[in-house]
Amino acid sequence: xxxxxxxxxLLSVFKGAPVELKCNYSYSGSPELFWYVxxxxxxxxLLLRHIxxxxxxxxxxxxxxxxxSFHLKKPFAQEEDxxxxxxALSADNYGQNFVFxxxxxxxVLP
Amino acid sequence: xxxxxxxxxxxxxxxxxxxxxxCRSLDFxxxxxxxxxQFPKQSLMLMATSNEGSKATYEQGxxxxxxxxxxxxxTLSTLTVTSAHPEDSSFYICSAVDRLKETQYFxxxxxxxVL
Numbered sequence: 104x105x106x107x108x109x110x111x112x113l114l115s116v117f118k119g120a121p122v123e124l125k126c127n128y129s130y131s132g133s134p135e136l137f138w139y140v141x142x143x144x145x146x147x148x149l150l151l152r153h154i155x156x157x158x159x160x161x162x163x164x165x166x167x168x169x170x171x172s173f174h175l176k177k178p179f180a181q182e183e184d185x186x187x188x189x190x191a192l193s194a195d196n197y198g199q200n201f202v203f204x205x206x207x208x209x210x211v212l213p
Numbered sequence: 214x215x216x217x218x219x220x221x222x223x224x225x226x227x228x229x230x231x232x233x234x235x236c237r238s239l240d241f242x243x244x245x246x247x248x249x250x251q252f253p254k255q256s257l258m259l260m261a262t263s264n265e266g267s268k269a270t271y272e273q274g275x276x277x278x279x280x281x282x283x284x285x286x287x288t289l290s291t292l293t294v295t296s297a298h299p300e301d302s303s304f305y306i307c308s309a310v311d312r313l314k315e316t317q318y319f320x321x322x323x324x325x326x327v328l
Contacts, residue, residue, distance in 0.1 A: 139319075145255075145297075147319040148307070189257070203257045 105130045105203035107192050112191075115210045116180050123191050124175040126164075126190030134192045136166055136173040141187040150175075150188070160184070178210045216240060217309045219320035222295035226297055227328055234292045234323045236307030241325070243309035248280075251304040263290040298325040 106129045116122050128134060138150040151159045153173060155165040164175045173190060190204040216239040226232050236246055244265045249257040254317040261282050262270040269282035279301075290309075294301055306322040 146321045147308075149316060149318075202259070 104194055105134070105202045107170075107190050107202050109188075109190055109207045110206040111207045112205070113208045113210065115212060117212050118177050118182055120176050122180040122184070122189050122209065123210065124190075126173045126175065126204055128171050128173065128190075128192050130171075130192060136164070137191045137193065138162070138173075138175050139189040139191055141189070143186070147189070165200055180209075180213060182211045185209055185211045217257055217307065217318045217320040219305075219307055219323050221323060222321060223267040223324045223326075225274060225326045225328065228298055231263065232294045232297055232325060234294075234305055234307075234325075236286045236290045236292070236320050237308065238309040238311070238318070241309075241311040241313070243290075244287060244312065245310045246284060246311075247308045248290075248292050249306045249308070251306060257306065260292075273302075294325065297325070301326045302327045 108127045110125055111203045114124060135152060135154060137152045138151045141147045150162060151157050151164060153164060162175055162177045165172050166173050175188060187206050187208050189206045192202050218237045218239055220235045224232055228324065246263040248260045249255050249275040250260050259272050260275045260280060261272060263282045265284045265287050271277045279295055281295060282290065286292040290307060292305060302325055304322050304324050307320045309319050310317050
């Protein structure tokens with residue numbers, strides 16, 4: 104079965120510091136991995152996905168199949184980055200088996 | 214950008230009544246929509262996959278007779294919580310897939326409180 108883990112429930116960093124939100128997954132095939140962000144009182148938004156290899160709002164994430172990880176990174180955190188971040192896996196290109204991790208709340212301190 | 218709406222945003226009902234939640238894609242056609250449930254301090258849990266013109270596919274442990282899903286058109290899916298009980302109180306979120314853009318968009322969610 105597919106599974107996504109995010110070991111940190113809460114991550115606090117100071118403004119300007121690097122940030123890394125960890126995500127590990129278990130899946131026997133070739134998954135699609137995503138990061139979603141939910142700002143306070145707003146809906147979930149797609150932040151990025153591994154197939155597009157984009158950098159959104161300064162965030163990047165590299166799929167490491169050997170370590171089954173898809174950690175989200177940003178070199179210099181901003182206060183507006185404070186939000187809930189969910190790592191998600193899709194085994195069927197937006198079909199079934201879309202699994203979310205438990206989420207990590209990022210708090211960027213001034 | 215693409216928008217998905219949900220109605221109502223908040224509903225309070227008595228135990229034993231049924232509640233219908235609508236999910237609409239406003240500027241794209243969605244052959245596939247998903248329904249999620251979010252418990253407090255927990256992650257989203259996929260309840261079912263709604264496919265236009267066919268029966269929904271439910272995840273293990275989700276009662277299909279309790280959570281009725283109808284995807285009657287390419288822009289509308291409804292979730293009906295039948296004979297609601299207090300334990301059904303939760304935050305229900307839908308999402309819709311824009312296959313042309315290969316992107317999933319989430320609705321704002323519906324908070325259900327069953328008294």
